[in-house]
Amino acid sequence: LLMTGxxxxxxxxxxxxxxxxxxxxxxxxxxxxxxxxxNLSHEEILxxxxxxxxxxxxxxxxxxxxxxxxxxxxQIDQVVSKFGWIKDKAELMRRFGYLKTGGExxxxxxxxxxxxxxxxxxxxxxxxDGLRTVPLGEYYTDxxxxxxxxxxxxxxxxxxxxxxxxxxxxxxxxxxxxxxxRDSFRLxxxxxxxxxxxxxxFIS
Numbered sequence: 001l002l003m004t005g006x007x008x009x010x011x012x013x014x015x016x017x018x019x020x021x022x023x024x025x026x027x028x029x030x031x032x033x034x035x036x037x038x039n040l041s042h043e044e045i046l047x048x049x050x051x052x053x054x055x056x057x058x059x060x061x062x063x064x065x066x067x068x069x070x071x072x073x074x075q076i077d078q079v080v081s082k083f084g085w086i087k088d089k090a091e092l093m094r095r096f097g098y099l100k101t102g103g104e105x106x107x108x109x110x111x112x113x114x115x116x117x118x119x120x121x122x123x124x125x126x127x128x129d130g131l132r133t134v135p136l137g138e139y140y141t142d143x144x145x146x147x148x149x150x151x152x153x154x155x156x157x158x159x160x161x162x163x164x165x166x167x168x169x170x171x172x173x174x175x176x177x178x179x180x181x182r183d184s185f186r187l188x189x190x191x192x193x194x195x196x197x198x199x200x201x202f203i204s
Contacts, residue, residue: 004072007041013078016043020050035065045075053082060095070105073140080112089117093126100130104138111144115151124159127152132168145169146176153177153195154186164198171203 002008011019023030031051034044048066052059063079070076086092092113099110110130118126127148136142153160160181164174178199182192 002042002072002074004042004075006045006071007039009041009043011043013046016046017050020047023047024051031059031062035062040069042072042075045070046078049075049079050082053079054085056083056086056092056095063096064098067099067102067106067109070109072105073108073143076105076109076140077112080109081116083113083117086117089123090126092117093130100134104141107134107138107141108144110134111141111148115144115148119148119151119155121156121159124152124156128163128166131163131166136168136170136173142170142173143176145173146180149173149177150180150184153181153191154184157187157191161195161198164195165202169202174199174203 031048034040034048040048045066048062052063052066056063066079067076070079083092093110096110096113099106099113101107102110111134114127114130117123131145131148134141134145136145149160149163152163163169164177178195181187181195184192187195
C-alpha cells in the first residue's frame with residue numbers, strides 16, 4: 001500500500017505519534033533541522049509534518065518545503081489532517097493555492113485540504129473551484145478528487161450530485177467517485193443508484 005522512494009523503517013503510526021509528542025516537548029527545532037538535511041526517511045517526513053501541521057501560521061514556509069519532497073499519499077494525508085482546526089478556511093486555501101499547479105502529490109494535498117476543511121455549505125464554492133481548476137490526470141491526484149466528491153455526497157447530497165456534472169472532471173474521477181459512494185455506509189441504496197446512473201450518463 002505504501003509507494004515511496006524514501007527509506008522506510010516500518011514504524012507503526014501510533015508509535016510515530018507518541019514519538020511526535022515527545023519531540024514537540026524535547027526538540028522544538030526538529031522540523032527545521034530535519035528539513036535542512038537531504039534524504040529524509042518516510043517516517044522522518046511524517047514526524048516533521050506532525051510538528052508543522054499544528055501551527056500553520058508560523059510554519060508555512062517549512063510546510064512548503066515539506067510538500068516539495070513528499071512522494072507518498074501517506075505523507076500528504078497524515079500531514080494535512082492536522083490542519084482541521086484552522087478557522088479561516090479561505091485564507092488557508094489561498095495560502096496554499098500554489099499546490100493547485102504543482103506535482104501529483106502537491107495537487108493531492110490541495111484536494112485533501114479541501115476535504116478536511118471546506119466540506120460545508122459556506123465553503124462549497126472553494127470545493128467546486130478546486131475541482132474545476134486543479135489539473136487532473138495523475139492517479140493520486142485523481143483519487144483524492146474522487147474521495148472529495150464522495151465526502152460531499154455523504155454530507156451535502158445535492159451538492160455532491162452537482163459536482164458529478166462538472167465538465168472538468170475526467171471519466172476516471174467520476175468512476176472512482178461513484179465507486180467510493182457505492183462503498184459508503186452513509187448513503188442510501190436509492191442515492192447510490194442515482195449516483196451510478198448520473199456518473200454513467202456523463203462518462204458515456
